[in-house]
Amino acid sequence: MLSKSEIKLITSLKQKKYRLQHQLFAAEGKKIILELLKSKLQLHQLFTTTLEFDVPDVLQTIITPKELNRISFLKTPNTALAVFKIPKPQPIDFSKLIVALDDVRDPGNLGTIIRLCDWFGVTDLVCNLETVECYNPKVIQATMGSITRVNVSYLNLESFLSSNKASQVFGAFMDGENMFEINLPSSGILVLGNEANGISKEVASQITQRISIPRFGELQATESLNVANAAAILLSEFKRRTATET
Amino acid sequence: MLSKSEIKLITSLKQKKYRLQHQLFAAEGKKIILELLKSKLQLHQLFTTTLEFDVPDVLQTIITPKELNRISFLKTPNTALAVFKIPKPQPIDFSKLIVALDDVRDPGNLGTIIRLCDWFGVTDLVCNLETVECYNPKVIQATMGSITRVNVSYLNLESFLSSNKASQVFGAFMDGENMFEINLPSSGILVLGNEANGISKEVASQITQRISIPRFGELQATESLNVANAAAILLSEFKRRTATET
Incomplete structure (x- = not known):
């Protein structure tokens, strides 16, 4: 009752x-x-x-x-x-790859990204304050339980990045360097942006390496990849390097 | 009016x-x-x-x-x-990588996979007859226009695979071989299965190489990846090989 x-x-x-x-x-x-x-x-x-x-x-x-x-x-x-x-956020482990989200608004996308972090062993996900909240019921359903294994922190992303000078900060852009052609370390921060507008100017100013996923279609007409798909591809490539280069 | x-x-x-x-x-x-x-x-x-x-x-x-x-x-x-x-399906080009779907039911997943095919230059997508129809309004919206650049054919997938003995048939499974450790050619067929049940027994019997995306989480607890995310990662890896090995 x-x-x-x-x-x-x-x-x-x-x-x-x-x-x-x-x-x-x-x-x-x-x-x-x-x-x-x-x-x-x-x-x-x-x-x-x-x-x-x-x-x-x-x-x-x-x-x-x-x-x-x-x-x-x-x-x-x-x-x-x-x-x-709601559990208290844990301290962030800077010795491993960290994923950062700048204004991801769709609960399904956030849930999927949490699930991807879990799959690829990313334990820290940091989100700017405008990113959809991870305890939103739609996010929880989309994480399929992965929320328990990923430490999600909400913070001012620009300040977070600027105060962490030690970490290399990668940002996913349409016009970044081909991810297959650059060095991808086992630690650092990977920033993904908003579904429609990508990474904001303020956050972009803190990025040390702009990267992109190469497009193979002959017409080069596909406008962009969904942010969760981009996360999937980038995380897989970061982890491949760590696995094969050690 | x-x-x-x-x-x-x-x-x-x-x-x-x-x-x-x-x-x-x-x-x-x-x-x-x-x-x-x-x-x-x-x-x-x-x-x-x-x-x-x-x-x-x-x-x-x-x-x-x-x-x-x-x-x-x-x-x-x-x-x-x-x-x-609705355009007439075009003949399938077996000289390139083909993506095949076995019972993908979610319109958003199909739309995203069509968009990924377009991004990665996959021009042929074949679907078994139970896969959601690609002219479903929800699929059309999710493809973001990519539907015009991908040739989608609906057919009996088991017969299609068994009659194409020339092509290597890859299937995404949870217990397949690590995709990073095997040869991935520039042509062949990559089969992805249903959201809940994966690839059916009938279709699985036609697969020549079972592959999987390695999981890096320490707990190895993530149950599975969403089929569209799996498609994103696998297509990126197939195309990386073609690009770096030629």
Whole structure:
């Protein structure tokens, strides 16, 4: 049975303002919830229409499918919704490759990039303050559980880059140097920009190496690659170098 | 002014059945329409709320935003919708790398893969009959105009592969050989499977080389990569080899 205040709290988590205020976020679907439960995340409360989770009774509320419908963020609600505490960001490890996002707005893109970071062993993702928040329900669904293995920090990206003079800063541009023809180290920062406008001028001024993914089509007419696809290709190439050159 | 029969025809194009029956498809938004108009595609009729297209009067109908709303497939309609004739598939060029899809169901994934083929100079994309149809409005929007530069053929994929003994057939699997450690030729067929289930048994039996994208995360916990991201990484690596080994 769901109380009115629970419904109000959970549905409020659709908005960044309330997620930050309560320091809570929601995840839906058995598969993702099981992944999150396996991690260090702290469960606040689990709402389920079936009894299939191994969590203490006090943290588990059995609800009806109709109740789930009322709190779900999905068009077709699953069988469970879990509310977790937002973890504190961890210190950033500068000895490894870091991915930085400058104004990525689409939750699906951010979720996919988090999943890619996880795949390629990138543990730190830094985002400028305008990038979509990683505890947005759509991001959480798109990460498929990878959110638990990637440390996401929100910060002023320009200041972050300018204060880290030790790291080489790569930026993905349409007119950068061919990524296959330059040295790609095992540490450094790789910046990816906004879906429509790319990397902002302010952030671009902090970039030490502009790189691009070569286009092979004869007509050279494809306008650009989606930011998540660009991340996929660039991360694969960075990691190939580390793997083959050591 | 839109006639009732025009409204009926256009809205019917949301369904594959009617697209095939009329051999027509719709595209929305000035940017994509301009790309399609530049191509060999034959315009059937353009519906626009503003006069900004250089097409013969007889092919252009000025409509009101309200009328556009009635025929649009988008939540937030743009300023124009164009209906084009579906082109006849061209013969497949076996001298180049071909991408094959086995049951890709998500229109966004197919659109992104078409855009990637265009970027990497893959001119032939073959799809099994269950793969989402490429003239689906959501696919058209996701291709960003690349649909005009990629020849998409729908066919029985198992028969297609078994009858082409000359080509090496690569298939993306979770447990295939590390793509960085094997020979990747400039021609051949690269098969990608369904979002949830991968490549089917029937199609897998025709694959000569199972390949995979190495995972670098220490925990090795990421379940899989999205099919469009996998396509991005694999195509980039195939093309890198062709570029650096010739």
